[in-house]
Amino acid sequence: MGVRRRSGSFVLRVNPILCDGFGHCAELAPELVQTDEWGYPILRSEPVPLTDAGVFESARYAERGCPRQALHIHRISEKKPQ
C-alpha cells in the first residue's frame, strides 16, 4: 500500500445565503474564521497548504459542524511544472 501525499492547498468558503450568522464556525476553526460585528464569518482568504494537518482538521470540523451546511472546503490543486 502506497503512502498518500497531500499536495495543493485549500480555502474555506461560505454560502452567505445559507449562513445564519451565529458564528459557530469561528469556535470550531478559529485559525480560519473570525466574525464580524453581527456574527457573520470572515474567512481567511489565503490558501492553506493541505500539509498543515491541524488547520485542515479544523476546517473539516467547521464544515461538518455548520448547522446550515453553509461551509465547504475548496481544494486548490498544485500546478505541475510543464
Ligand code: SF4
Ligand atoms: S457555522 Fe455556518 S451558519 Fe453558523 S455562522 Fe458559520 S457558516 Fe454561518
